[in-house]
Amino acid sequence: AGVGCSSSDDDAKQPPSEGKPVPALGRVIPAPASVKPGGNPYVLTETTAIRIDDAREVRAIGEYLAGLLRPSTGYPLPLTTDQGTGGILLQLSETEGSLGDEGYRLTSSGEQLTLVARKPAGLFYGVQTLRQLLPAAVEKDSRQDGPWEIPGGTVTDAPRYSYRGGMLDVARHFFTVDQVKRYIDQLALYKINKLHLHLTDDQGWRLAIDSWPRLTAVGGSTQTGGGSGGYYTKAQYTEIVEYAGSRYLEVIPEIDGPGHTNAVLASYAELNCKDTAPPLYTGIDVGFSSLCVDKPATYDFLDDVIREVAAITPGKYIHIGGDEADNTSHEDYVTFMDKAQAIVLKYGKTVMGWHQLAGAEPVAGAVVQYWGYGRTEAPERELVAATAKKGTLLVLSPADRTYLDHKYTSETGLGLQWAGLVEVDQAYKWDPANYLKDVGVEEHSVLGVEAPLWTETLATSSDLEVMAFPRLPGVAERGWSEGGEWDEYKLRLAGHGPRWDAMGIKFYKSPVVPWP
Numbered sequence: 001a002g003v004g005c006s007s008s009d010d011d012a013k014q015p016p017s018e019g020k021p022v023p024a025l026g027r028v029i030p031a032p033a034s035v036k037p038g039g040n041p042y043v044l045t046e047t048t049a050i051r052i053d054d055a056r057e058v059r060a061i062g063e064y065l066a067g068l069l070r071p072s073t074g075y076p077l078p079l080t081t082d083q084g085t086g087g088i089l090l091q092l093s094e095t096e097g098s099l100g101d102e103g104y105r106l107t108s109s110g111e112q113l114t115l116v117a118r119k120p121a122g123l124f125y126g127v128q129t130l131r132q133l134l135p136a137a138v139e140k141d142s143r144q145d146g147p148w149e150i151p152g153g154t155v156t157d158a159p160r161y162s163y164r165g166g167m168l169d170v171a172r173h174f175f176t177v178d179q180v181k182r183y184i185d186q187l188a189l190y191k192i193n194k195l196h197l198h199l200t201d202d203q204g205w206r207l208a209i210d211s212w213p214r215l216t217a218v219g220g221s222t223q224t225g226g227g228s229g230g231y232y233t234k235a236q237y238t239e240i241v242e243y244a245g246s247r248y249l250e251v252i253p254e255i256d257g258p259g260h261t262n263a264v265l266a267s268y269a270e271l272n273c274k275d276t277a278p279p280l281y282t283g284i285d286v287g288f289s290s291l292c293v294d295k296p297a298t299y300d301f302l303d304d305v306i307r308e309v310a311a312i313t314p315g316k317y318i319h320i321g322g323d324e325a326d327n328t329s330h331e332d333y334v335t336f337m338d339k340a341q342a343i344v345l346k347y348g349k350t351v352m353g354w355h356q357l358a359g360a361e362p363v364a365g366a367v368v369q370y371w372g373y374g375r376t377e378a379p380e381r382e383l384v385a386a387t388a389k390k391g392t393l394l395v396l397s398p399a400d401r402t403y404l405d406h407k408y409t410s411e412t413g414l415g416l417q418w419a420g421l422v423e424v425d426q427a428y429k430w431d432p433a434n435y436l437k438d439v440g441v442e443e444h445s446v447l448g449v450e451a452p453l454w455t456e457t458l459a460t461s462s463d464l465e466v467m468a469f470p471r472l473p474g475v476a477e478r479g480w481s482e483g484g485e486w487d488e489y490k491l492r493l494a495g496h497g498p499r500w501d502a503m504g505i506k507f508y509k510s511p512v513v514p515w516p
């Protein structure tokens with residue numbers, strides 16, 4: 001239900017593949033919950049104004065919308081708080097309870113285009129829908145010919161899951177603030193609301209920590225392949241957090257441990273059990289490094305880091321990694337994760353960890369990120385299910401569906417393939433609600449989904465884009481929408497090719513998608 005787009009509620013429950021084509025008003029990714037086409041389209045013109053009530057956040061969204069539309073339409077699109085009719089109206093309404101914190105209603109008619117939401121986030125997502133309903137050329141940064149029409153009717157929309165994440169690994173290869181902002185804008189187009197930043201790994205430490213300056217001076221000085229690496233100052237990190245916030249994404253910083261820590265160990269000899277620092281690492285192996293679980297200094301380090309990170313992170317989560325600690329004994333792993341979780345709680349944050357945390361003792365309220373795949377053995381999946389049954393919420397990042405760093409086919413150049421090849425249809429054909437059903441995970445344990453973008457083989461924004469597009473929109477749809485059949489989805493997806501061209505986004509022209 002929900003994905004069907006037609007003129008009545010009953011019809012909307014028909015799977016689209018069994019009948020009618022999706023109406024123009026429903027050609028949106030992620031698929032809206034309800035689409036009712038009808039009436040005249042709204043047409044943008046030279047005289048269109050954007051009408052706002054004067055809340056600060058609404059004004060900012062109005063300015064963001066105008067900023068998207070002005071270059072290509074060439075229209076002035078002034079913001080106004082004047083009462084009246086016509087134009088594009090952005091309106092907050094507390095009485096729209098059914099829209100929740102992120103939902104919106106878009107109504108398009110010959111007279112006016114109205115976006116209503118309970119909260120600013122909903123208006124922002126309504127703007128993304130509005131944007132996708134305009135011709136692809138609207139995304140160009142120079143003046144284009146119209147007409148600029150939005151099909152008539154009503155879209156009423158709200159997300160299925162509250163956690164819809166994108167992860168970027170800035171540790172294996174460093175990406176500048178501008179590169180991260182560019183990716184944030186791409187995530188926002190698909191209503192992603194979390195940016196998980198993988199800030200530390202064997203190959204690099206990417207965030208300045210005042211009390212441990214060698215983490216960046218030494219640990220940030222290189223990257224995979226031996227380039228010069230880099231790191232964010234606290235001011236730069238804050239710039240990312242604020243930019244993400246302006247696109248309604250919450251930043252979740254990850255400080256990985258006890259494994260994936262060669263950059264730490266290379267920076268401080270005293271954090272090694274044998275007091276000798278290993279050399280910096282620029283290869284792509286995993287599972288060889290471990291913090292020294294017995295040393296008190298390890299927890300002084302971790303306490304300082306988490307305190308400083310928490311102080312500049314307005315979001316509620318801190319991700320403590322915990323994956324692939326293959327060089328740490330089970331006993332040590334449990335000891336370390338207990339202490340690391342306590343530190344996160346001490347600084348008022350919610351723990352997030354990769355699903356290996358399920359093999360230790362996740363604290364109450366912790367969120368576990370599942371990254372298994374088809375070949376993940378039952379005992380490992382059962383551990384995750386057991387944790388879920390005790391109340392731990394799961395974010396699903398199945399590697400053979402959501403890993404944007406994986407190759408599409410054996411012929412596509414970039415990427416890894418330890419979880420198999422991930423063609424565009426493969427990335428779409430799964431259901432978060434049922435993904436771990438066979439081991440007893442119920443939908444109420446699923447907080448949402450996340451698409452990780454690991455960067456062992458990716459060094460430029462074009463590299464990121466050609467891996468994220470066209471798979472990212474499919475994961476975003478799994479997080480936002482109910483149901484959805486590939487045969488219908490692939491048509492909507494194909495329509496986004498010209499949009500990415502207009503935006504200068506490099507993408508993989510997969511043969512499984514019927515590009516126009």
Ligand code: TNX
Nearest residue numbers: 286323324354371405416454
């Ligand atoms: C596994 S999934 C990792 C990363 C790698 C990735 C490459 C996970 C939590 N850890 O360290 O970058 O595979 O696909």
